[in-house]
Amino acid sequence: MISISHKTKQFLVLGIKILIVVGAFYFIYKQLADNEKLDWQKFIVLFQKNQSVVGIIFILFLSFLNRFLEILKWKNLVSSFKIISIGEATKQVLAALTAGIFTPNGIGEYAGKALYFEKSKTKQIVFLNLICNGIQLILSIAFGTIGLWVLGFRFWVLMIVGFALLFFVLTFFTKKIKIKGYSIEKFIKKINEIPKAIHQKNILLGMARYITFSHQYYFLFLTFDVQLPYFTMMATIMTVYFLASSLPSFQFLDFAVKGSVGVYFFSLMGINEWIVIFITTLMWFLNVVIPVIIGSYFVLKFKPKWKS
Numbered sequence: 001m002i003s004i005s006h007k008t009k010q011f012l013v014l015g016i017k018i019l020i021v022v023g024a025f026y027f028i029y030k031q032l033a034d035n036e037k038l039d040w041q042k043f044i045v046l047f048q049k050n051q052s053v054v055g056i057i058f059i060l061f062l063s064f065l066n067r068f069l070e071i072l073k074w075k076n077l078v079s080s081f082k083i084i085s086i087g088e089a090t091k092q093v094l095a096a097l098t099a100g101i102f103t104p105n106g107i108g109e110y111a112g113k114a115l116y117f118e119k120s121k122t123k124q125i126v127f128l129n130l131i132c133n134g135i136q137l138i139l140s141i142a143f144g145t146i147g148l149w150v151l152g153f154r155f156w157v158l159m160i161v162g163f164a165l166l167f168f169v170l171t172f173f174t175k176k177i178k179i180k181g182y183s184i185e186k187f188i189k190k191i192n193e194i195p196k197a198i199h200q201k202n203i204l205l206g207m208a209r210y211i212t213f214s215h216q217y218y219f220l221f222l223t224f225d226v227q228l229p230y231f232t233m234m235a236t237i238m239t240v241y242f243l244a245s246s247l248p249s250f251q252f253l254d255f256a257v258k259g260s261v262g263v264y265f266f267s268l269m270g271i272n273e274w275i276v277i278f279i280t281t282l283m284w285f286l287n288v289v290i291p292v293i294i295g296s297y298f299v300l301k302f303k304p305k306w307k308s
Contacts, residue, residue: 059219063286063287070132073132073202074093096110097288099112139210147236147239
């Protein structure tokens, strides 16, 4: 077996950290610079027309609240086996977000968080992260289905309900089947081992986060002089988030996926394509790019616990 010296490991980890940060910034730059549908001239004109210090602070506050609620969710879930501070939870969430920006569906986040804990806790951290992300997906499906119903896509709703019923039936009959020692029954048992109070808090924080980012989307449309009935706008936003979250994508392409879905549904409401693309890009910049920039600092400061 080839032995790697402590110094070599340090250089290797430093190289990986720099690669993650440089890669993250490169992908962000490419998406903003190469998107031909972003007409910055139109944005500047509209921004100058509607600029409001209070409005800007409010939108930024919603971005902060969105990520802070995610941090509280993670702190809450980790408390099932270890109490960590908000500062520690912030470090883990933002560093993991940076690590996961160019991995499919943020898979890198799972590894990023696991690195902050003992190796023996890796499976547990991956499981908790699955629970953390899972509640947001479930809420997106639930609210998105309501959105589709409000917009009149009743056939789609019936299909979703049908697939959900089929999923539960198949789960019931296959829950004891084991694949490499794992089964649905074992997974459900692991979920039930987490105290109910933690699950309840996770659901409440997940709902608060969903309400926060969906209304941030709504207020940005108001900023761009889009005047539609509240329930119509929110139903469209919920539908877009549901369908976009159902598609496999990378974090750095998140705004492109949501933008594509958004253009289709918002165009049905008579909203200009460039406005949809700009708002989706702003949402991505405020809720992904800024946290990734902050997370880059934590990635560079990360120090693994070496074994003697």
